[in-house]
Amino acid sequence: MLLYLTKRLALAVIVIIVIMAMLALLVNLVPGDPARIILGPHATPQLIAEIRRTMGLDNPIYVQVWNFIWGALHGNFGIDPFSKAPVASELGSPLLNTLVLSAVSLVLSVAVGIPLGVVAAVRQGGIVDTIVRGASIALLSAPAYVIGLLLLLGLSVRLQVLPALGSGSFSDPLNYAERLIMPAVALSAFWWAYLARLVRSSMLEVLGEAFVRTSRAYGLKERVIRYRVALKNALVPVMALTGLMVGYILSGTVYVEVIFERTGLGNLAIASIGNRNWPVVRAIVLIYASAFIIGNLLADVAYRFLDPRLRLEEGTDVFI
């Protein structure tokens, strides 16, 4: 386990550094002078020189790469060429909003999807089972922005039951929570369908295993068998999905923040691309990628930890 942990961690660190290097190189791939493109055709030479200095474009490429990696490791993402403020200081509140939205969506996905799957498996052919199997197909092919737009249309424009736009502020928690409902549902609806289907089939499989029959033979209550013996084993494959879920929800936040006009990293990134504010875009992309890598790392480790069979294979090839 220790060997696996170190190898897996080393791979994650290497990947993050490679990604930082790629992001630092990106500005240099632009045809022409990036500073001139940022400022437009009417820029004076002094302004261009100034932007080149703040963005560090006059340094040799390897120095640029090194500076970006070293700075990012210290939470310093350079200077915003427009506002002249450090990029890091502009990311605080959007980052917090995006984190809250992602966390709430993740919890909502799991809290609805898994119970649905369990009920569908335990009461086969019942109402929940039929809904899970029927409705899931439609939800599985609907991307987050489609669900978001439909919610916006139905609940805000037509019925006017939920406020449509903005993310509210933390000083008014009720209002803030109310504004979280639609975005969070838009991000988790796909996972309700996916998790319900997955848990249902994995639960059915586990319920057919010999150890479940044995616990029945020992006279354990059906409730204990279902919810303590079987469910624990049926949830192992869900762990393997955590990485996918994190990726889906992170990229989904970009759409959802644009649709519901929320303050957040995704919305800020789209706005910054519009102004060609590359230092900000670069920092946000790095945050998203790192979040994805860390999410995957935790999922991999937890997966190993939960499934004792995998824990024993010490020599397993990390590079899979």
Add this chain to the structure above:
Amino acid sequence: MSVQATQQVLVGEAGAAPYEPRGMVGFARDVVRRPAGAVAVSLIALLVLAAIFAPLITPYNPDTINVANTLAGPSLRHLLGTDSLGRDNFTRVVFGTRIALEVALPSVLVAFVVGTGLGLAAGYLGGMLDKVLVVVFDSLISFPAVILGLALLSFLGPSVKSVVFVIGLSLMPYYGRLIRAQTLSERKNQYVKAQRSLGASRGRVLRKHILPNVVPPLLVIVSMDIPTAIITEAGLAFLGLGVQPPTPDWGVILDDGFVNIGTSPWEIIGPIVALLIMTTAFTVLGETMRDVLDPRQRLPRRRLFGRKLAALDD
């Protein structure tokens, strides 16, 4: 093919041999024979025909502006109403099928070809090349497609070509990883060692034996990635990063409809329905192909509305 033929001879009819496709035609026939497969294939055919014959389906031009009739509701003349510039929504959705397929098919193809090549090289040749490629795959996988779009499209400029590049690049490492893992397990087999000891070159073993064994399961993934590519393409266009207005693209239409959602909901309905039909059809096709290739996996969950057979419980 030769290996599979030998296998069939050895195992015989009675043995529990894995699915033998009897060539591409036989495989296609087995897929279409299932009701789900038949529905999916005909829906896809319908959409492809709609894309090809778009100008024959509707009397309007997707770009003709009519300022006298903007944001109209549905009527017999305009089935889905008109948009903020008076263009016919239905016409634009039908033409949008073209862009969706024009972007999705090449990007999945590029991802498939490049990923397979790199994965085979990494898995079969091993060594330093393998380690480097694994880091490359893992680095690329850390960018969900939209995030990769954020990173690259502002530099590449939004065109069909760069959208294909971004989506292809985001899908490629999944193929690379998968093919690499399969190649690793395939090359341990006895027959590979036997071939090599008989004097077959590495290239020949790769081409004649490993490739035909690792590719068929990928068809399922290709079919399931096409909806992903379509969703990403429309999503990027919706965000203003992909195909640009006034191109009749589903994402572009959604964006225009989103801006006018308070006045007229009809503009977003068309692309959403089209998108759902297209993605569901390809997903169902993928699932059907998987079931045909591996009948074992379909036991409990395939009967959508029927009850489970009692015999399966024990």
